[in-house]
Each structure stands twice: as C-alpha cells, then as structure tokens.
Amino acid sequence: MVNPGVQALDRVQSGSRADETALIRAAQAGDQEAFETLVRSYDQHVLRMAYNVLRSQEDARDIYQEAFLRVHRNLPNFRFDCSFSTWLYRIVGNLCLDQIRRRKVRREDASAAAAAEPERLQSIPERRADSDPQRQVMSAQVNTRVTEVLEQLSPRERVVFEMRHFQGMRLRAIGESLGVTEEAAKNCLFRATQKMRSALGDFV
Amino acid sequence: MTCQQVQVQLSLYLYGELEFAEEEQIEEHLLGCAYCQQALAREKHWHANLKSEQLHPPHDLLIDCRRDLRTKLASAAKQTVLAKRPWWTTFHFSWGAQAAGIALLMMAGFSAGRLTGHADLSQAGFLGAPATRVRDVRPAPDGSVRIIIEQVRESEIAGNLNDPRVRKLVLAGAQEHFDPAVRVESVQVLQRDPAPEVLSTLASLARQDPNAAVRLKAVEGLRPHVAEEPIRATLTWVLQRDQNPAVRSEAIDALVSSGQNGITPEMVNMLRSVAQADDSDDYVRFRCFQILQEVNAPANTY
Numbered sequence: 001m002v003n004p005g006v007q008a009l010d011r012v013q014s015g016s017r018a019d020e021t022a023l024i025r026a027a028q029a030g031d032q033e034a035f036e037t038l039v040r041s042y043d044q045h046v047l048r049m050a051y052n053v054l055r056s057q058e059d060a061r062d063i064y065q066e067a068f069l070r071v072h073r074n075l076p077n078f079r080f081d082c083s084f085s086t087w088l089y090r091i092v093g094n095l096c097l098d099q100i101r102r103r104k105v106r107r108e109d110a111s112a113a114a115a116a117e118p119e120r121l122q123s124i125p126e127r128r129a130d131s132d133p134q135r136q137v138m139s140a141q142v143n144t145r146v147t148e149v150l151e152q153l154s155p156r157e158r159v160v161f162e163m164r165h166f167q168g169m170r171l172r173a174i175g176e177s178l179g180v181t182e183e184a185a186k187n188c189l190f191r192a193t194q195k196m197r198s199a200l201g202d203f204v
Numbered sequence: 205m206t207c208q209q210v211q212v213q214l215s216l217y218l219y220g221e222l223e224f225a226e227e228e229q230i231e232e233h234l235l236g237c238a239y240c241q242q243a244l245a246r247e248k249h250w251h252a253n254l255k256s257e258q259l260h261p262p263h264d265l266l267i268d269c270r271r272d273l274r275t276k277l278a279s280a281a282k283q284t285v286l287a288k289r290p291w292w293t294t295f296h297f298s299w300g301a302q303a304a305g306i307a308l309l310m311m312a313g314f315s316a317g318r319l320t321g322h323a324d325l326s327q328a329g330f331l332g333a334p335a336t337r338v339r340d341v342r343p344a345p346d347g348s349v350r351i352i353i354e355q356v357r358e359s360e361i362a363g364n365l366n367d368p369r370v371r372k373l374v375l376a377g378a379q380e381h382f383d384p385a386v387r388v389e390s391v392q393v394l395q396r397d398p399a400p401e402v403l404s405t406l407a408s409l410a411r412q413d414p415n416a417a418v419r420l421k422a423v424e425g426l427r428p429h430v431a432e433e434p435i436r437a438t439l440t441w442v443l444q445r446d447q448n449p450a451v452r453s454e455a456i457d458a459l460v461s462s463g464q465n466g467i468t469p470e471m472v473n474m475l476r477s478v479a480q481a482d483d484s485d486d487y488v489r490f491r492c493f494q495i496l497q498e499v500n501a502p503a504n505t506y
Contacts, residue, residue, distance in 0.1 A: 032281070035277075064269045186221060
C-alpha cells in the first residue's frame with residue numbers, strides 16, 4: 001500500500017501546472033524575476049538532493065550553480081515535451097552522476113599514486129560527510145556509516161536511491177530524469193535497498 | 205505468494221512502486237501472516253529511520269548559492285547586452301532617451317525612499333537586489349517620458365527560533381503564506397520548537413490548513429507532545445476527520461508513539477470505529493488493525 005505522504009508532498013512541490021507554464025514562458029521571454037521565482041520553487045530540493053548524494057557542501061554548491069546556469073542557458077529551447085521538474089532533475093541527476101564518477105576516479109588515482117610512491121604526501125579526499133549544526137543532534141556514527149554504505153553503491157544506484165527515498169520521486173520520473181526505463185530504475189532501486197539493508201541492518 | 209517472495213518485495217511495496225496485482229497479492233498474504241506483518245513493520249521502521257538520516261544543508265549554504273547564482277546571471281546578462289549592442293550606440297543618445305533616463309532615475313530615487321522599509325530585526329544576511337516593475341508610463345508636455353516604477357527590496361534575515369522576533373516571522377510564514385511549499389518549510393522549522401504558541405499553531409494547521417502536506421508536517425511536529433491532552437485531542441480529531449489518508453495515518457502513528465501505555469480504552473474504541481468505517485482508506489484501516497492486534501484488542505465491537 002502506498003504511503004501517500006510522498007504524494008502529498010509531490011503535489012506541493014509541483015504546484016499549479018498552469019502557473020508554472022506561465023512562469024517558464026515569462027522566463028523564456030527574458031523576465032529575470034520569473035526565472036528567479038522558478039529557481040526558488042525548486043532550489044532547496046536540488047541543493048538537498050546534491051548534498052545528500054555527494055555529502056559535501058562544496059560539491060552541492062557546484063551542482064546547484066551548474067544546474068541552474070544550464071537551465072538558464074537552455075530554457076529558450078525547453079519545448080514542454082516533459083515536465084519542468086523532470087527536465088531539471090535530468091540535469092541535476094546527470095551532474096551528480098558525473099561528480100560521483102569523477103570522485104571515484106580521483107580516489108583511484110590518489111590510491112594508485114600513493115601505492116606507487118608511498119613516501120609522497122597525499123591529500124586523500126575527505127570521505128566523511130561535512131558537519132553542520134543539524135548533524136550535531138544526530139548520531140555521528142550512524143551518519144558516517146550511512147555515508148560509507150552509500151559510497152559502496154554504484155553511482156546510478158546512489159542517485160536512484162536518493163531520488164526515491166529522500167526526494168520521494170516516482171520511479172517513472174526517475175527513469176525519465178536519468179534516461180532509463182521505469183523497469184531499469186526499479187531494478188536499480190531494488191539493488192540499492194538490498195545493499196543498504198544488508199550493510200546497515202539494525203544499525204539504523 | 206510465499207513469505208520469502210513477500211519479504212523480498214516489501215521495500216518496493218512501501219515505496220508504492222509495485223504493480224496493482226502484486227500489491228493485492230502482498231496485502232492478501234499480510235492479512236493472514238503475522239510473521240510477514242512483523243517483517244513489514246520492521247521494514248517500515250527501517251525506512252523511516254533511514255529517512256531521518258537525510259542531511260539538510262545549512263541555510264547559509266542556500267543563501268550563498270542564491271547570491272552566487274544571482275551574481276553570475278547578472279554578469280552573464282551584462283555581457284549579453286554589451287555584445288548585442290551595435291558599437292555606435294554606445295556614444296549616441298537621443299534627447300528623448302536622455303530625458304526618459306533622468307525621469308526614471310528621479311522616480312527610482314523617490315520610490316526607493318518611499319518604499320524601502322526598515323526591518324524590525326537586525327539583518328544578518330545580505331540585502332538582495334531590488335525587483336523593479338513598471339507601473340505606469342506617461343508622456344509629459346515637454347516631450348519627456350514619466351515612468352512610475354515599483355521597487356520591492358527583498359531582505360534575507362538569519363536568526364534562531366529562540367529569538368521571539370524570528371519565531372514570529374516563521375509562524376507568519378506557516379500560517380499566512382499563499383505558497384504551500386513555504387508553509388511546509390516553515391512548519392518543518394517550527395517542529396524543533398516546543399514553545400506553547402508554536403504548538404498551538406501546529407495544532408491549528410493540522411486541523412485547518414487546506415494543503416495536506418502542511419497538515420502532515422504539522423501532525424509530525426505534534427508527535428513529541430502526544431502526552432499532552434490538547435495535542436491528543438487534536439490528533440484524534442485529525443484521525444477521525446481529515447480527508448487525506450496520509451495525514452490520518454501520520455496521526456495514528458503519532459497517537460501510538462508513546463507506546464502501549466498510551467493506548468487507552470477510549471483510543472481502542474476509536475481505532476475500532478476507524479477500522480470499520482466504510483470510508484476509511486485501506487492503509488489506515490490496516491494500520492488500525494495492526495495496532496489493535498499489538499495490544500491484543502479484538503477488532504470487532506460487541
């Protein structure tokens with residue numbers, strides 16, 4: 001049975017379609033205020049998603065900037081073939097995937113270099129999530145463990161899990177955003193939750 | 205379906221991502237299998253706990269991101285204007301355009317002086333660029349143009365809920381803002397504050413806000429205070445009267461969150477009547493049955 005709380009929040013997040021269409025058209029015509037209103041409708045969720053996927057303020061900030069700059073650049077070409085949120089999360093999802101893959105390559109390079117030259121000082125990328133005031137009320141151990149387990153997921157599993165579990169997006173919307181079928185997104189989610197469950201177990 | 209088949213699917217079931225037929229099979233199995241019901245309860249618990257591990261970026265980060273984006277877009281816009289303008293127009297202005305420019309600057313100064321208010325609170329954030337809207341354009345007898353503009357200056361204020369002035373603003377956001385997304389965010393912030401006026405506002409929102417997501421968040425915020433009689437009364441009212449099943453199921457969870465000691469005979473009767481009501485949502489009904497089972501109360505009245 002569906003817990004429709006997510007659906008209720010989806011309805012809040014999407015807002016009135018007609019209003020949003022008018023806003024997009026105004027922004028396409030060059031109305032900066034309309035564009036800013038459009039950004040404000042989504043930017044908290046975008047930032048939260050990037051922050052949860054990447055667990056880094058700096059990376060989340062970069063994703064935020066790049067996502068909305070791309071939206072601004074390409075908005076004149078948006079033809080309403082899909083919903084604006086699908087289009088936006090396509091951009092954000094792909095940016096997050098690229099960033100996760102880049103970080104993995106950097107870590108592999110750093111490890112390889114360290115192995116080749118063990119005496120050379122290396123700055124290993126920080127793996128622990130950044131602290132922020134809210135995390136002081138949470139168990140630091142649990143959060144660290146969740147972060148470690150998330151890093152064991154493939155980039156796509158991580159993004160799909162984040163989109164479904166934390167953002168509450170439907171699998172169809174996730175598939176559209178990532179350019180895969182709904183079935184593929186479902187299989188990805190299934191693998192991600194199985195891995196999370198077996199790695200975290202009763203830790204959470 | 206076997207228990208193993210059911211339990212493998214429980215996560216997707218809770219996400220609501222199974223086909224209708226698969227959901228039906230699982231629910232049929234659950235009705236008769238206490239073992240899988242317990243597995244479902246554990247899975248739900250795990251989902252909820254993991255969701256609580258969601259990180260929330262600091263508000264300062266959002267403010268910084270918005271400011272940086274605004275700066276970059278302004279810079280990009282300037283570049284575009286300069287690139288598009290033919291070089292000879294850089295140095296040539298018509299008299300009419302000059303007069304219009306002077307009138308515009310005069311009106312801008314006048315309007316800014318009139319419209320710029322003073323915030324009650326000490327402002328810790330940066331002041332956003334004013335949004336300008338043209339309200340009226342009139343030709344003047346001397347050939348110039350008079351333009352009336354409206355300028356709204358947006359301010360960003362940072363503070364703690366401990367500050368009653370900050371709390372007042374967030375309460376206003378929760379109750380008065382036309383955008384339900386802002387009301388939801390305001391309620392989420394208020395959830396941390398146990399002040400009586402906050403609880404009173406959350407209770408009022410849980411009963412009356414037109415948006416289900418706002419009511420859901422308000423009920424969530426009341427959960428830690430379920431031991432207080434007025435809060436229990438509000439949650440009971442929501443369970444019995446709210447139109448949205450998600451809000452009702454959140455109310456159930458809140459009411460029973462204090463454990464079996466908090467489940468009074470009156471609540472057992474209420475859960476029975478909700479479980480048996482024809483207009484109850486299936487999930488709400490299922491949840492009522494589940495709780496009645498846990499306290500060994502029969503589901504039927506005599």
